[in-house]
Amino acid sequence: MTSVDARLPLYQRLRDDLATAIARQQWRPGEAIPTEAVLCDRYAVSPGTVRKALDLLVDEGVLERFQGRGTFVRRPQFDHSLFRFFRFEDANGERVVPDSHILLREQRQAPADVAKALQLAEGSAVVYLHRLRLIAGRAVLEEYIWLDATRFGALLDTPLEAFGPLLYPLYEQHCGEAVARAEEQLSVTQGAADSERLLQLPAGQPLVQIERLALGYDGRPLEWRRSRGDALTFRYRTEIR
C-alpha cells in the first residue's frame, strides 16, 4: 500500500492504490485486474475490504464487474456517454454517431484560454483541429479541438483518413493517452457568423456551445474542445435529487 495517510480507512487506501495503478496503465482499459481473492492475499486484507474498494471504483466508472468472468478496467463508451449534451437520433430513436469531416489540422501556439484549460504555458505548441460533424451529409455540429503537442504530436503525421468519427480511440492508439472522464459547460451564443454559415443556419439563430475538458485517469487535462450546434433543436434531460 503506497498511500501515505494511514488515518484513511483501509478500503480507501486500497482504492487509491488501485486507481493509481490504473492511471499508470499497469492494467490497460479493457483488461482484467487480479481477482478479489488475489487482491486479498496481495494486500493482506479481508474479502469485504477488497470488495468495498472495488465497489467505489465501479461507482466511479473506473472498473466494471462481470460475474463469473472478472473485474475489468472500463473503457469509456465514447460513442454513447460522452455525447452528454449533443445527442442525435435516427428515425427509430436509435443513437447516431455523426460523421466527421476535418477542415483543418495544424500545429499552433496555444491561446491564453486554451493554455489555461490544458495547464500549459501560453504560446506552447498545440495540435489544433477544426472539424464538422455531419448526419446524412448535413452539418449538425462544428468543433474546435486543442491538444498538447508534446503528447499528441503524432496526430500531425497521422493520415487524415485514419481519423474516424471518434477521436478518443485514436488518441489511445496513436498517442497512448486514454480519456477517463470529461467536464462540460453549456452556454448559448448568438451572432457567431462563421458557425452560422458552416451549419447553414440563418443569421441571428441562437447556438448551443459546449466547452469540454477531457481528462486522463490521473486527472491531467488531455483535450480541450468547443462544439457548436443549433440551439432550437437542442434538448437535454437530467434528474435532480
Next chain:
Amino acid sequence: MTSVDARLPLYQRLRDDLATAIARQQWRPGEAIPTEAVLCDRYAVSPGTVRKALDLLVDEGVLERFQGRGTFVRRPQFDHSLFRFFRFEDANGERVVPDSHILLREQRQAPADVAKALQLAEGSAVVYLHRLRLIAGRAVLEEYIWLDATRFGALLDTPLEAFGPLLYPLYEQHCGEAVARAEEQLSVTQGAADSERLLQLPAGQPLVQIERLALGYDGRPLEWRRSRGDALTFRYRTEIR
C-alpha cells in the same frame, strides 16, 4: 418483508421495503429511522445486509447517516440542489434564491400536455400558478406551475403572503406532499413575446426553457413546471464518465 419477489437479493427487498415505508411517511423527512441493530432484529438479517440496503438508500439521496446520531430521512435541499440549471450568484459568488412574485393563482382545467405529465385525465381540475422570480427587483425567471387540484387544492385558499420564494416546503406544510426528486428537460426557444416582455429582454432574444416534473417518494408526479430565463447569460456545468 412485504416485497413479493423472493428472487431478489435480501438487501434489495429490504431497500424496497424501507423505501415504501418512507414513501408512506411512516417516518417523515428529517426523522430518524430505527437503528441498524433494530432493523437486524426486526427483519432477521445480519448487519451487513441491513448496511447494504441503507447504503443504497443513502446513494439514492433518500437517507442521510450521521455517525453517533443515527440514520435520517433526508429533507431535499430545495434551496440548493433543485436549482440544477438556473443558478444565481451574488457579487461574492454565493448562491442566491430569487424572490417570488405571484402574478396569478387560480383553478383551471388541465391542458393535454400538463394532464399527461401529471398522469391526470385531460380537463381535470388543476391549481395553476404564474409567477416571476426576481433578484434585486429585476425579473430573471418566469414560471408556470401546475398541480393536481385534488391534492393541492389547499393552495387556492392559502393567503398569497404565505407563499415564500420556495414552494416545496409550502406543499409539505399545507398539503402534506413531500417532493423527493425531479426530472428536468432543457431547451432553447425564441420569439415568446410575453416572456420577453416580462423578463424585459429585446425581441428575438433566445430563452432557456426548463420543464420540470417533481415527484414524491413513491414516484408519483406532484408538480409540473415550466421556467424561462435569458439564454445568453445562462451556464450549466456537468461531468461525464
Next chain:
DNA sequence: GAGTGGTCTAGACCACGGT
C-alpha cells in the same frame, strides 16, 4: 469442473455524539 464475482452471515473493535 474450476474459477469468478454476488450474496449473506455473525461477529469484533473503533470513532463519534449526546447525556
Next chain:
DNA sequence: CCGTGGTCTAGACCACTCA
C-alpha cells in the same frame, strides 16, 4: 457513559462463465 454508525474480519454458499 452508552448508543450510534463506520470499519474490518473470516468465512459460507450461490450463480455465472468458460474451457
